[in-house]
C-alpha cells in the first residue's frame with residue numbers, strides 16, 4: 172500500500188473544501204487561524220510516519236484533551252463511581268449546551284466529551300491533585316504523545332479565559348446541582364480546563380496519540396502506556412460521542428472512532444493499529460474540522476478502516 176499516496180490524495184480532496192469551514196470565533200485567538208492551512212500524519216502499523224501539508228504546524232488541542240482528562244479520571248477512580256458525576260451517553264445538542272445539562276438525568280453531564288462533562292472530570296481530578304492538576308494533565312499528555320516538549324499557549328489560554336461565558340454558566344449550574352462540590356474554586360477549576368485546552372500539538376502528536384489508542388495502549392516497543400481496558404473505553408466513547416451531535420453522521424461518513432477540537436484537530440482511534448491525526452482550523456457547525464473530516468473520510472475509504 173502506498174501510504175504517502177493515500178495521504179496526499181486525502182489532502183487534495185480535503186482542500187477542495189477549505190473555504191467551507193469557519194474558524195472558532197468565540198475564542199478570539201482561534202479566529203485568527205488560516206483556514207487554508209491543513210496537515211495530516213499517518214503512522215502505519217509498523218511505525219513508519221507519513222506526513223502531508225503543514226503536519227508540523229502547532230495548534231491548540233482543545234476538546235481532544237478531554238480524552239486525556241477522562242483517561243486521568245479513569246486511572247484515579249472506579250468507573251461506577253465516575254458515572255455518578257458524568258455519564259457515557261451520546262449528546263443531542265452542541266458541545267456547550269446548557270439545556271442539555273438541564274434536561275439530563277439528575278443534571279449529570281451526559282458524557283465526558285461535552286464541555287460540562289469535561290469540567291466535571293477536571294473537578295474530579297482537582298479533588299485528587301489540587302493545585303497540581305494542570306501539571307498532572309500536561310505530564311500525562313506528554314507521556315501518551317511521547318513528546319516531553321509539549322506546553323500550552325499562554326495567548327490562547329488568556330483569550331478563552333477572557334470570554335468563556337458559556338463555560339462559566341455551565342460550571343455554576345454544576346455547582347448549583349451539587350455535581351461539583353461547593354469547596355472547589357471555580358477560577359482554579361476553569362483555569363486548569365482552559366490551560367489543558369490550550370496545549371499546543373501538531374498532527375504528528377495527534378497521530379502518536381492515535382497510534383497508542385489504536386494499539387490497545389501499547390507503543391511500538393510493546394510498553395503499556397495506558398491499560399487496554401481504558402483504551403477500549405476511550406475508543407468506545409470516541410465512537411459514540413467524539414464529534415458531539417454529529418457522531419452518528421461521522422460514523423456513517425468516516426466510520427472510525429475520533430475526537431475533534433475547535434482548534435481544528437481530529438484524532439482517530441481505529442483498532443487496526445494505524446495512528447492518524449489531521450488538522451485544518453475551518454469548522455463545521457458542530458465544531459469539527461470541515462477539511463479534517465473529509466481527509467479522514469478519504470483515508471478511511473482507501474485503507475478500509477470503517478469499523479462498521
Ligand code: DON
Pocket residue numbers: 232233234235266267286331338365368431432433434457458459
Ligand atoms: O471549552 C471550550 O469551548 C473549548 N475550550 C473546547 C471546545 C471544543 O474543542 C469543542 N470541540 N470540537
